[in-house]
Amino acid sequence: MASPPSSPPLAxxxxxxxxxxxxxxxxxxxxxxxxxxxxxxxxxxxxxxxQYEAPRRKRTFRGPWWxxxxxxxxxxxxxxESHVMSLxxxxxxxxxxxxxxxIALSSSLSTLLNGPTTTDTSYQLTFCPDWQQKxxxxxxxxxxxxxxxxxxxxxxxxxxxxxxSNLGLEKLDGSIIQPIRAFSTVPMACDRDFRxxxxxxxxxxxxxxxxxxxxxxxxxxxxxxxxNRLETLSPNIAKLVDLQSLDITGNKIRWLxxxxxxxxxxxxxxxxxxxxHGNPLLMPFEGLPEFPSCIRELAIGHHQDFVQxxxxxxxxxxxxxxxxLCRIGETIHAGKLYGEGLSNSxxxxxxxxxxxCSEMARFSSDGTLxxxxxxxxxxxxxxxxxxxxxxxxxxxxxxxxxxxxVGSLFELSLRRVTALISTEQLRKYVPDxxxxxxxRALTEAEHVQADGGRTCSVCGQLYILPxxxxxxxxxxxxxxxxxxxxxxxxxxxxxxCSWRCGYTAFCNIRxxxxxxxxxxxxxxxx
Amino acid sequence: xxxxxxxxxxxxxxxxxxxxxxxxxxxxxxxxxxxMLDPNSRFQEGLTGRCEFENINGLVLDKxxxxxxxxxxxxxxxxxxxxxxxxxxxxxLLMAADYLNEREREKETNSMRRRYDKGRDFLATFWxxx
Numbered sequence: 139m140a141s142p143p144s145s146p147p148l149a150x151x152x153x154x155x156x157x158x159x160x161x162x163x164x165x166x167x168x169x170x171x172x173x174x175x176x177x178x179x180x181x182x183x184x185x186x187x188x189q190y191e192a193p194r195r196k197r198t199f200r201g202p203w204w205x206x207x208x209x210x211x212x213x214x215x216x217x218x219e220s221h222v223m224s225l226x227x228x229x230x231x232x233x234x235x236x237x238x239x240x241i242a243l244s245s246s247l248s249t250l251l252n253g254p255t256t257t258d259t260s261y262q263l264t265f266c267p268d269w270q271q272k273x274x275x276x277x278x279x280x281x282x283x284x285x286x287x288x289x290x291x292x293x294x295x296x297x298x299x300x301x302x303s304n305l306g307l308e309k310l311d312g313s314i315i316q317p318i319r320a321f322s323t324v325p326m327a328c329d330r331d332f333r334x335x336x337x338x339x340x341x342x343x344x345x346x347x348x349x350x351x352x353x354x355x356x357x358x359x360x361x362x363x364x365x366n367r368l369e370t371l372s373p374n375i376a377k378l379v380d381l382q383s384l385d386i387t388g389n390k391i392r393w394l395x396x397x398x399x400x401x402x403x404x405x406x407x408x409x410x411x412x413x414x415h416g417n418p419l420l421m422p423f424e425g426l427p428e429f430p431s432c433i434r435e436l437a438i439g440h441h442q443d444f445v446q447x448x449x450x451x452x453x454x455x456x457x458x459x460x461x462x463l464c465r466i467g468e469t470i471h472a473g474k475l476y477g478e479g480l481s482n483s484x485x486x487x488x489x490x491x492x493x494x495c496s497e498m499a500r501f502s503s504d505g506t507l508x509x510x511x512x513x514x515x516x517x518x519x520x521x522x523x524x525x526x527x528x529x530x531x532x533x534x535x536x537x538x539x540x541x542x543x544v545g546s547l548f549e550l551s552l553r554r555v556t557a558l559i560s561t562e563q564l565r566k567y568v569p570d571x572x573x574x575x576x577x578r579a580l581t582e583a584e585h586v587q588a589d590g591g592r593t594c595s596v597c598g599q600l601y602i603l604p605x606x607x608x609x610x611x612x613x614x615x616x617x618x619x620x621x622x623x624x625x626x627x628x629x630x631x632x633x634x635c636s637w638r639c640g641y642t643a644f645c646n647i648r649x650x651x652x653x654x655x656x657x658x659x660x661x662x663x664x
Numbered sequence: 665x666x667x668x669x670x671x672x673x674x675x676x677x678x679x680x681x682x683x684x685x686x687x688x689x690x691x692x693x694x695x696x697x698x699x700m701l702d703p704n705s706r707f708q709e710g711l712t713g714r715c716e717f718e719n720i721n722g723l724v725l726d727k728x729x730x731x732x733x734x735x736x737x738x739x740x741x742x743x744x745x746x747x748x749x750x751x752x753x754x755x756x757l758l759m760a761a762d763y764l765n766e767r768e769r770e771k772e773t774n775s776m777r778r779r780y781d782k783g784r785d786f787l788a789t790f791w792x793x794x
Contacts, residue, residue, distance in 0.1 A: 572762070
């Protein structure tokens with residue numbers, strides 16, 4: 139008789155955890171979702187009859203709630219190796235990708251908990267132990283902390299005058315400047331507007347760069363950057379539309395951004411700016427400091443006789459220089475004749491006038507100088523103080539350029555790459571990228587990012603690598619300087635995103651001069 | 665080879681065998697391809713009208729061709745729409761663009777190829793990380 143087939147063995151069911159409360163005094167599960175006791179007098183342990191024998195310890199909580207979570211020590215997390223590994227995987231999942239908000243959050247959290255300078259891991263940081271090595275909270279130097287304090291006190295008291303001069307700042311973190319954006323004033327009278335009139339002084343420091351956040355404070359009225367180590371001024375300064383006075387003397391500035399001209403037109407308010415003292419400005423000639431005294435004679439009206447009466451004999455550039463002086467005299471003269479924007483007794487037009495221009499330098503698509511291009515103004519060696527330039531009337535006709543305005547493939551993909559990942563990250567993950575132009579382009583992209591982006595001065599498109607650049611010399615009148623005629627020749631660097639843009643701009647300059655020659659009035663600034 | 669005998673279309677071949685037939689007028693906007701196709705340069709490509717890129721895969725070359733047409737279309741335009749570059753391609757495209765530039769500049773293939781191969785290794789590492 140066949141026995142029935144044996145049934146499979148019963149599965150061993152896991153023992154259900156009992157729902158009963160644990161009576162032991164210890165709470166083992168630290169990660170339980172049980173709400174923490176709210177009051178210090180709450181019974182933390184079970185107040186059953188058995189517990190009455192044992193002496194009960196009253197628990198007190200001191201400090202903020204997040205400090206009471208002592209069990210989440212980073213040390214315990216670090217001991218389990220597998221946990222760290224799985225976390226390391228998650229770090230790259232895009233959640234922690236370079237994000238201003240998250241960094242700001244972590245820095246503000248760590249500031250809240252421990253003060254800004256300590257390296258103790260905060261509550262947030264315990265989840266990912268190497269968070270701080272990856273994205274260090276901006277460690278502020280002593281000087282920066284002092285500056286931060288100054289900004290905070292100004293914001294609290296409602297003072298519009300932020301004096302951060304002479305603090306010995308070597309760099310200025312954007313997070314210090316950013317709070318000033320929130321500044322607003324309460325007007326005393328009804329007709330005043332709410333816009334603050336910020337005065338920011340950063341003079342007598344050792345700053346080499348400025349944070350991009352400073353260009354977003356578009357209510358700055360006075361910006362003092364005297365006696366620093368700045369080498370260039372960002373074109374984004376054109377965003378400060380309310381700027382009335384700018385002081386950049388005593389830096390290492392060799393040229394001004396062309397975009398600054400948009401602030402100097404009479405419709406804007408920038409009337410006072412101090413540039414020329416202590417800056418190694420690039421000029422068409424070496425000997426231009428004596429310029430003003432010569433122009434004074436010209437301004438009176440003898441500029442036609444100038445060439446005969448005052449021949450410069452000892453310099454090779456004499457005749458060329460005289461032509462430049464004559465041109466400046468003419469512009470002053472024209473301003474006097476047409477009564478355009480006259481300033482008190484000196485009869486100087488307050489509009490900037492284009493006097494001369496260097497040749498257009500062309501770059502190939504990866505940012506190196508193209509074949510057959512003249513030297514780029516930004517590549518002129520430091521010890522050289524002069525740059526070959528032409529007066530507007532004998533500016534050579536640029537080569538006809540028929541290439542398109544479309545950025546090169548290199549430029550387009552570089553733009554996309556840097557929008558997605560920071561260059562720092564790219565370098566970290568891809569440690570040895572090909573050298574040469576590739577690396578240089580990445581460095582450039584890094585600069586542009588830190589500076590807050592670049593727009594083409596001709597078509598207004600965003601770009602990273604300039605394809606064309608040239609220097610324009612403008613005669614700019616400024617009030618508030620010392621006595622006499624203080625119209626000066628200043629170099630402005632102009633950049634374009636494509637050769638076509640550069641060509642268009644050059645043709646515009648020439649045609650504008652043609653109009654001047656016809657009407658004897660220069661109106662080349664749009 | 666005289667001007668009339670040049671074909672209107674040229675063929676670009678990727679390393680994985682995809683062939684792209686595009687207009688010669690668009691293709692020569694890229695300096696490197698122009699050099700390769702130049703009949704006077706005595707490259708074989710100049711005679712056959714067929715360029716093979718051993719370092720550029722089909723996906724990337726597709727995008728390169730799209731760019732070439734985009735470039736030709738917006739030659740005289742002032743405001744053009746952005747070329748859409750998918751994020752997973754952009755770094756490879758950057759490498760390819762650098763490679764094409766290199767060819768234009770040096771016309772010397774070996775060192776560039778080595779560099780490009782180096783770049784590709786990094787790329788592989790990079791995407792593994794991602």
